[in-house]
Amino acid sequence: MIGYKFMGKAHSNGYRNLPYFFDTPAVPVLQAIAGRDEQGVKAAAETMGWASYETDWRRLLERDDIDVIDIVTPNNVHAEMAIAAAEAGKHVLCEKPLAMTVEQAKRMVDAVKKAGVVHMICHNYRFAPAVQFAKKLIEEGRLGKIYHIRAQYLQDWIMDPKFPLVWRLRKEVTGSGAHGDIAAHILDLARFLVGEFSEVVGMMETFIKERPLGEMTGGLNASANSGKMGQVDVDDCSAFLARFENGAVGVFEATRFAAGNRNGNRFEINGEKGSIRWDLENMNNLQVYLTDDEPGLQGFRTINCTEEHHPYAGAYWPAGHIIGYEHTFINLMKEFMEGIVNGTSPAPNFEDGYRNQLVLASVEKSVETGSWVKISEVDPS
Ligand SMILES: NC(=O)c1ccc[n+]([C@@H]2O[C@H](COP(=O)([O-])OP(=O)(O)OC[C@H]3O[C@@H](n4cnc5c(N)ncnc54)[C@H](O)[C@@H]3O)[C@@H](O)[C@H]2O)c1
Secondary structure (H helix, E strand, O other): OEOOOHHHHHHHHHHHHHHHHOOOOOOOOOOEEEOOOHHHHHHHHHHHOOOEEEOOOHHHHHOOOOOEEEEOOOHHHHHHHHHHHHHOOOEEEEOOOOOOOHHHHHHHHHHHHHHOOOEEEOOHHHHOHHHHHHHHHHHOOOOOOEEEEEEEEEOOOOOOOOOOEOHHHOHHHHOOOHHHHHHHHHHHHHHHHOOOEEEEEEEEEOOOOEEEEEEEEEOOEEEEEEEEEEEOOOOOEEEEEEEEOOOOEEEEEEEOOOOOOOOEEEEEEEEOOEEEEEEHHHOOEEEEEEOOOOOOOOOOEEEEOOOOOOOOHHHOOOOOOOOOHHHHHHHHHHHHHHHHHHOOOOOOOHHHHHHHHHHHHHHHHHHHHOOOEEHHHHOOO
């Protein structure tokens, strides 16, 4: 694993707990993590249960006791690391967004395909049992033809103007702001549940244009590291309308300025025969409305997706004994390990990351031009 802070902790926990809950054909061995700061990476290895550490991530690629590279570093280094890992014959799990640009994402897809390694991108929210159950209902035709998706990813952790200018607010490291960070997640859910985007029109805004320089310290915490100020050059919020290839339409909003919303990742999907709603902060539940229900009894019902009938749920606890955020990573890693054994790259893989990047780029182009952009306009392939 390369990097060891917020996602480093989430992924380490995922690998450690995978064999505890699932009878997986490949059991991850936490062999080595890499980080630039020896003291920090050594402490992280001890806390998170890794057998060894390296201070140069390239050393991991030279080691023949390592089969998989997991990239949990900022976005500006995903491409370099993933391509080098593939060239070294290692399977790759990469955090989202896949890359900074469509061109980088394309090179990453080409590299994993050429090397024949297994690849996935960590859109973990697909793996909430309630989201998987929503997918099953849609595939079974229970909602009929899909008309709408409206999805929001609402956070508030950078609202304080004194919150430092960390890597997530610097374009050269992150690519974009709320857009690539959290809109990427809801548009992945939309691709998963509704289908491929065909065109988008968007807007973005940066509310706080200057902040004190600083660094992330773990989770979504940060500290200022000098008295200096710097310019914010990414979006604080991104909003866009979309059309899908199957005729559905979508409304999307991602912001880190929605006071009181800590991690409000939500969607509602409306079809000709009913609707579903999901909210990460109440992630075990799926709200389902079916137009076939008897008049007088119609209304949204709440399905607690913790039964054995619900994807992944049976691996954990008895019905009603809820699971949490960290289990989405465990479920994703189960698919990744099975993919490695079978030689297939389960979705969401780098192809999905590439398609996601196309939508991100189309919205960015639309913000520049002030007009609708077809996804095909930014797709070099
Ligand atoms: N799937 C999700 O829900 C989710 C949530 C948060 C973050 N992410 C993604 O995970 C990635 C990491 O985010 P994070 O929140 O863990 O960030 P973080 O700041 O908490 O941790 C980043 C880690 O990368 C290391 N690092 C930075 N540059 C490096 C380099 N050049 N070489 C080696 N190590 C380097 C840092 O030292 C740190 O250990 C990002 O791509 C982010 O978008 C995904």
